[in-house]
Amino acid sequence: MVFLGAILRRLGWIDQQFVNTASSLVFKATMPTLLFLSIAATDTGALLSLGLTAWYLTISAAIFCLIWLWALWRCPHDERGVFVQGAFRGNCGIVGLALSASMYGDTGLSLGSIMAGGIIIVNLVLSAIVLSVYSSTASSRPRDIVRDIATNPLIIGIVAALPLAWLDIQLPGWLLTSGNYFASLSLPLALICIGGSLSLASARESSTLALSASIWKVIIMPVIGVGAAICMGYRGAELGIMMLFFGSPTAAVAYVMARGAGGNERLAASIIMLSTLMSLFTISAGLLVLKSVGLIQGSSG
Template structure:
């Protein structure tokens, strides 16, 4: 069991160490808010779309794009969203509900979840994780926009506005652009792939350092019980319920492992930007990001340890 614990730590430690390096670099002044904003924009608009494109391009899409996995993930995401919203209707003040619900269900799967899936399962994890990332982007952005718009005086929640925001997302465009190449086996020149690989390799280190640089302990101390409640929902209750449901549905091996990692990812840093744009409680959003990111180093290891100990992944 001790050997299994060290094996689990070996999977997650490289990812979370980059987060804490980002905290350190911000603390000593080697990166600042300007760098984080510029680098985050580069990741979102360029390097991550290329990484997702190449992940799908190099994959056996007929094997990675499992309809059962994709359907289950969509249903589980919608179920988790409705559960978090239902709890917020009962226990959370109205003006805080949009930020609370977004923080409680929206995981950082495009960065942390995908990095862990790749670390655990290599090329197959990257392929399956990249396909799931398309659904992550679609589901999370749509649902977050809806719930924030309902409780915001500035965002529009009509279907046309939501559809426009989703369809113009660079990550979705990168994923959709790759499907014809992977599905029909269209080959690109070797030099294009090599250049793309160099460019895409910047994505995870740069993104993880930026997330670490955004963490704010003062916001954590002033967050109160709402941030803790949303964080427990995100890191404990929803991953446990969704992973148990996946196990009951018969998922095993890499499929169950990647599903767990996506369910158990910390709250996406983009939730802070969206909360601020919606004129919501941005400090609450930041606190949820801090708590879930720090908690993920523990909860993800515990979850992987249990799943490996049971022989299910």
């Protein structure tokens, strides 16, 4: 879809105005709908995973702080917000959850759903903070950052779904059907916009930063996260799922939020594409190493 977006832009079938409009639609409407429906359908019976989820969120937040410290040292000031977001914000809600369900079946789906719901909220809050601090259009005052977080359409979508999930309220079938149709636009539109924003010139300009952020995301982050999990005694499916979540490539929504904050969306697009390509190899290598030393088992799904 990313390459399709680049081709359509090259052919002149889409232009910058389309990218602007579609990105706004994804950020304000389709992605919040997707998150709302995903959280509302979460199986809250998997409460046994709350301890694992809390530990995972804590380590993720610690790695976020580490990446931010590194960016203060090595990254240009105006690019730090986009860089930090791209280096830590994984596509857990789609890639991580899908791979967990494929590898561990119902166990992977139940554990992964709780972990994905928690990390989505943490990622949104941390991304909103770091993007606001370095944004040229958004205020970095604490009160304004809190306001930006509270009015973020993605966070509103998640918070609105929490009561439905906890109370196990089922939405009408017609509403679910319409909502799923609308929400399904999120990923293809976001990826097409990413491709439509790519250019060889901007890719060359941001290649070093994009590569550095991608290395953090798909190599350093899983090494730190999984290594800490091993030291904490996690094994089997729990360790395997954490490898999949920590090793997931940068989420497509990182582009949408970077653009919404007035950041360098082309750098965000480069990080997403590069980390996705690299993750094809790094996730496989990580699972192979963990299996070879007997820390995780083979797939059950």
